[in-house]
Amino acid sequence: MRPTTTNHTWRKMKSALAAGLAFISAVLVISPLGLVFFHLLKSGANSVNWDFFTQLPKPVGVVGGGMANAIVGSFELLGFAAIIGVPIGVLGGVYLAEYGSARANSMLRFVADVLNGVPSIIWGVVVYGLVVLRFKGFSAYAGGLALGLMMVPLIMRTTEEVLLLVPNGYREAALALGVSRWKTIVYIVMKTASKGIVTGILLALARVAGETAPLLFTAFGNRFWNHSLSQPIAALPLQIFSYSISPYDDWHRQAWAGALVLVVTIFFINVLVRLLTRGRVTSPV
Amino acid sequence: MAGRSLAAKMKPPSRFGDKAFEWVTLAMALAVVVLVFLVGWQLARGSSLAIRRFGFHFLTTSTWDPVAEQFGALPFIYGTIVSSLIALIIAVPLSIATALYLTELAPLWIRQPIISLIEMLAAIPSVILGLWGIFVMIPWLRDYPFPWLKKLFGWTPFFSGPIYGVSMLAGGIIIAIMILPIVTSVSREILRSVPNLQREAAYALGATRWEVTRIAVLTYARKGLFGAVILGLGRALGETMAVTMVIGNTPQIAASLFAPGYTLASVIANEFTEATTDVYLQALFEIGLVLFGITILANLIAQLLLRTMAVSMTTRAVQ
Amino acid sequence: MIKTQVSLRNPVPQERTEPTMSIVEPKTSSDAEEAAAPAFAVSHLSVWYGEKPAIQDVTMDILPKAVTAIIGPSGCGKSTFLRSLNRMHELVPRTRVEGKVLFEGEDVYAPGSDPTAVRRRIGMVFQKSNPFPTMSIAENVVVGLKLNGVRNRRLLDESLEKSLRMAALWDEVKDDLHKPGMSLSGGQQQRLCIARAIAVEPEVLLMDEPAAALDPIATAKIEELIAELKRRYTIVIVTHNMQQAGRCSDFTAFFYMGRLIEFGPTTKIFTNPAERKTEDYITGRFG
Numbered sequence: 001m002r003p004t005t006t007n008h009t010w011r012k013m014k015s016a017l018a019a020g021l022a023f024i025s026a027v028l029v030i031s032p033l034g035l036v037f038f039h040l041l042k043s044g045a046n047s048v049n050w051d052f053f054t055q056l057p058k059p060v061g062v063v064g065g066g067m068a069n070a071i072v073g074s075f076e077l078l079g080f081a082a083i084i085g086v087p088i089g090v091l092g093g094v095y096l097a098e099y100g101s102a103r104a105n106s107m108l109r110f111v112a113d114v115l116n117g118v119p120s121i122i123w124g125v126v127v128y129g130l131v132v133l134r135f136k137g138f139s140a141y142a143g144g145l146a147l148g149l150m151m152v153p154l155i156m157r158t159t160e161e162v163l164l165l166v167p168n169g170y171r172e173a174a175l176a177l178g179v180s181r182w183k184t185i186v187y188i189v190m191k192t193a194s195k196g197i198v199t200g201i202l203l204a205l206a207r208v209a210g211e212t213a214p215l216l217f218t219a220f221g222n223r224f225w226n227h228s229l230s231q232p233i234a235a236l237p238l239q240i241f242s243y244s245i246s247p248y249d250d251w252h253r254q255a256w257a258g259a260l261v262l263v264v265t266i267f268f269i270n271v272l273v274r275l276l277t278r279g280r281v282t283s284p285v
Numbered sequence: 286m287a288g289r290s291l292a293a294k295m296k297p298p299s300r301f302g303d304k305a306f307e308w309v310t311l312a313m314a315l316a317v318v319v320l321v322f323l324v325g326w327q328l329a330r331g332s333s334l335a336i337r338r339f340g341f342h343f344l345t346t347s348t349w350d351p352v353a354e355q356f357g358a359l360p361f362i363y364g365t366i367v368s369s370l371i372a373l374i375i376a377v378p379l380s381i382a383t384a385l386y387l388t389e390l391a392p393l394w395i396r397q398p399i400i401s402l403i404e405m406l407a408a409i410p411s412v413i414l415g416l417w418g419i420f421v422m423i424p425w426l427r428d429y430p431f432p433w434l435k436k437l438f439g440w441t442p443f444f445s446g447p448i449y450g451v452s453m454l455a456g457g458i459i460i461a462i463m464i465l466p467i468v469t470s471v472s473r474e475i476l477r478s479v480p481n482l483q484r485e486a487a488y489a490l491g492a493t494r495w496e497v498t499r500i501a502v503l504t505y506a507r508k509g510l511f512g513a514v515i516l517g518l519g520r521a522l523g524e525t526m527a528v529t530m531v532i533g534n535t536p537q538i539a540a541s542l543f544a545p546g547y548t549l550a551s552v553i554a555n556e557f558t559e560a561t562t563d564v565y566l567q568a569l570f571e572i573g574l575v576l577f578g579i580t581i582l583a584n585l586i587a588q589l590l591l592r593t594m595a596v597s598m599t600t601r602a603v604q
Numbered sequence: 605m606i607k608t609q610v611s612l613r614n615p616v617p618q619e620r621t622e623p624t625m626s627i628v629e630p631k632t633s634s635d636a637e638e639a640a641a642p643a644f645a646v647s648h649l650s651v652w653y654g655e656k657p658a659i660q661d662v663t664m665d666i667l668p669k670a671v672t673a674i675i676g677p678s679g680c681g682k683s684t685f686l687r688s689l690n691r692m693h694e695l696v697p698r699t700r701v702e703g704k705v706l707f708e709g710e711d712v713y714a715p716g717s718d719p720t721a722v723r724r725r726i727g728m729v730f731q732k733s734n735p736f737p738t739m740s741i742a743e744n745v746v747v748g749l750k751l752n753g754v755r756n757r758r759l760l761d762e763s764l765e766k767s768l769r770m771a772a773l774w775d776e777v778k779d780d781l782h783k784p785g786m787s788l789s790g791g792q793q794q795r796l797c798i799a800r801a802i803a804v805e806p807e808v809l810l811m812d813e814p815a816a817a818l819d820p821i822a823t824a825k826i827e828e829l830i831a832e833l834k835r836r837y838t839i840v841i842v843t844h845n846m847q848q849a850g851r852c853s854d855f856t857a858f859f860y861m862g863r864l865i866e867f868g869p870t871t872k873i874f875t876n877p878a879e880r881k882t883e884d885y886i887t888g889r890f891g
Binding site: 011012014015017018019021022023025026028029030032033035036039040043087088089091092093094095096098099100108110111112113114115116117118119120121122123124125126128129130149152153156178180181182183185186206207209210211212213216217220237240241244245252255256259262263266267270274 | 298299302303305306307309310311313314315316317318320321323324327328330331378379380382383385386387390391399401402403404405406408409410411412413414415416417419420421462465466469493494495496498516519520522523524525526530550553554557558569570573576577580581583584585587588592
């Protein structure tokens with residue numbers, strides 16, 4: 001049966017309709033971003049002031065105060081997380097890229113990808129059992145450990161990817177000079193991929209910087225300065241959370257401010273990464 | 286002969302360095318395996334008492350009464366499943382349509398900006414979306430869409446009952462927003478990996494753009510797209526902060542989507558630090574074990590499906 | 605009158621009688637007294653990649669301080685053979701080797717032998733020039749020395765200049781040593797790689813189609829360099845360009861389908877080859 005003109009027109013209309021629906025979907029998908037940002041700015045921009053960055057939280061019911069300890073606390077937690085996550089992740093990624101067999105490595109990658117899907121709150125529960133119960137208290141150590149463990153599979157995969165991009169010719173050239181294998185990997189291959197490795201680490205840090213759930217019962221939060229890593233410590237996402245669900249308007253205002261600062265910082269890191277990788281991640285051959 | 290002097294100055298190569306480095310990196314790579322077992326072991330250990338006490342009934346009882354030390358996980362299982370389902374119903378069509386738009390239909394200049402915007406959405410932490418949810422989304426839902434839904438569908442059990450704002454439906458919507466980016470970006474990768482030959486063959490037969498997409502691309506990418514959906518499901522199951530801020534945190538099983546609910550992840554987040562007795566804490570550990578189990582299962586299935594399309598899944602996509 | 609021991613061992617049985625001994629006059633070599641023992645004595649060497657044999661039962665002697673060219677059609681195993689001289693083929697997984705490669709009397713494949721040590725004495729230059737992208741010209745040249753433990757600044761600087769001079773690159777880059785290695789032209793990059801290989805003071809330079817990616821002028825420069833370098837190093841060069849083999853080398857080995865068909869002084873191979881196959885290849889009947 002030959003397609004009639006009307007049939008053809010109808011098919012074309014369907015096609016245009018589908019395209020239109022797809023476009024609308026795309027708009028709908030990105031609209032929450034705009035909505036969230038709009039409200040962040042509207043409700044939070046005014047409250048991001050000097051006080052916010054320098055003052056401690058005031059007692060319950062008193063207006064004012066800031067989140068200085070939460071900001072510092074987040075940095076401390078991220079630092080500790082990096083100490084755990086970076087060595088394990090990077091070296092593990094090195095193994096996957098440079099050693100091992102195809103089958104064993106593909107299983108390890110599979111496990112890493114599945115591990116990436118573990119809800120972040122579970123990491124909090126696990127570290128609670130491992131550290132908080134054992135040492136009978138919430139601590140910065142526990143919080144940092146939870147975040148650090150989350151970073152491991154992330155960094156492992158990004159490091160491996162980036163190392164695999166380094167052309168084999170460089171490895172061969174170095175080995176042909178009589179340089180030992182580990183030195184070839186560290187001083188030639190990793191050096192060539194260093195930008196990519198660093199951006200992978202930054203992305204993982206940006207990812208865990210916004211995590212609240214794993215900190216709920218590890219770092220726990222603190223209304224004052226933390227003076228010892230084995231004590232509870234404040235963190236920006238934690239503070240935002242507890243202020244948001246509180247009944248106090250002033251705390252709500254500060255929560256918006258904290259949220260704005262957190263989101264801007266995370267976006268800043270992501271943009272930085274994008275700029276760094278715009279010039280090649282590794283040099284082209 | 287001149288010039289062989291430096292050979293003596295070089296340090297003799299040592300096999301030790303190579304072997305040591307290989308072992309160290311291997312140990313670090315095995316960490317992922319160790320971690321999976323560590324998580325499972327900790328959860329099982331921390332819930333052993335509760336498991337022995339409640340047995341299988343834990344999964345089928347709907348009473349959650351810390352005072353009377355009666356713990357049943359059914360309300361949370363129900364809440365997790367329903368909220369995730371709502372999220373999938375909302376997010377999957379939107380995500381796949383958007384992915385199609387980005388790979389097949391959109392003009393080239395618009396693609397990267399949209400992709401970047403979606404990546405920015407992915408970077409928004411859960412707690413911040415929850416904050417927006419409490420103060421912006423819930424009031425709006427309560428004032429406009431919910432009453433409208435009630436007017437239209439109030440005769441069904443799903444849209445009956447009082448409207449508080451915080452509700453199962455709100456939870457589902459906010460999870461949908463959270464999983465949109467990942468389902469979209471993974472779907473995009475899947476669609477991009479469909480070989481052009483498939484499309485060209487369909488075009489050669491005189492198909493319209495939509496027909497090419499439907500016949501050549503979507504059919505070919507079926508398994509992978511399904512994997513993307515399951516990946517989104519895995520993510521939805523584990524969503525914690527945003528959900529707990531808008532779902533109402535009430536352990537009940539209600540037909541109405543306007544009723545407040547509770548998920549596995551939310552109850553842990555909310556009550557873990559309040560758990561006064563051992564049994565209470567163990568029950569929460571056991572909830573964690575259940576949550577771990579279902580998310581691992583979902584992720585396993587998703588990864589297997591994704592790998593059938595031989596797509597290199599980068600961690601950017603698997604955020 | 606210089607009597608050189610040359611063994612022409614032709615593993616492929618043939619119809620014509622093989623010459624048992626011939627006297628070869630090496631091209632102008634000031635160190636001819638040292639050309640006594642072969643640099644490499646390859647004996648029944650076979651290499652497999654997995655199940656596939658890449659080269660089979662190759663026996664030949666490579667003379668020191670001379671240029672030996674390996675020619676043959678694509679896939680004949682010449683690169684594999686070259687790489688088996690310094691154990692570089694082991695970078696591919698599941699390779700198997702049988703036979704012996706004696707380098708100055710010691711078997712390169714002896715059970716206790718360390719490939720890294722072997723490669724310090726037998727260097728390699730590749731078809732695609734690959735100066736390390738994160739390093740300057742100077743850093744590229746001395747990287748082998750540094751990573752192998754040489755720390756002395758003065759020694760490194762001396763080696764830098766010496767290697768670049770020997771690679772005929774010094775005058776062109778001496779004012780730009782801090783510039784990235786990748787900023788040089790293709791031909792210069794290749795000479796940089798040669799300098800880098802020379803810096804660790806090997807005794808042998810293996811070259812895998814070093815001028816394949818270069819334009820004729822750059823190629824000519826490389827060939828001049830090879831003529832200079834052979835005074836100091838034993839050079840084995842794989843090339844698909846027969847004219848290049850004819851120009852540059854003292855000895856030529858013709859490989860076909862993984863076997864060594866004929867080996868001898870270049871002039872003989874190109875003017876009066878003993879084997880039919882060799883003649884066919886040289887005259888272009890296949891290739």
